[in-house]
Amino acid sequence: xxxxxxxxxxxxxxxxxxxxxxxxxxxxxxxxxxxxxxxxxxxxxxxxxxxxxxxxxxxxxxxxxxxxxxxxxxxxxxxxxxxxxxxxxxxx
Numbered sequence: 001x002x003x004x005x006x007x008x009x010x011x012x013x014x015x016x017x018x019x020x021x022x023x024x025x026x027x028x029x030x031x032x033x034x035x036x037x038x039x040x041x042x043x044x045x046x047x048x049x050x051x052x053x054x055x056x057x058x059x060x061x062x063x064x065x066x067x068x069x070x071x072x073x074x075x076x077x078x079x080x081x082x083x084x085x086x087x088x089x090x091x092x
């Protein structure tokens with residue numbers, strides 16, 4: 001597997017997790033409203049959104065500005081771009 005493909009797949013994992021969570025913000029807010037430590041919240045994110053531990057950590061580090069509609073669109077656009085790049089790599 002090429003380094004480019006590995007990097008794209010790793011980045012895709014994070015971006016796909018962002019999109020999944022951004023599409024279900026009310027669930028994220030509900031999870032965060034319960035008093036729990038970081039490890040418990042990470043596990044709750046993993047279970048609720050079916051994401052990896054690394055992706056859950058990335059979600060926990062998101063800045064609130066990422067929830068603005070324009071920022072959410074940038075994330076969706078980046079996911080589409082990564083998918084297009086992966087298709088090109090797989091076709092070569």
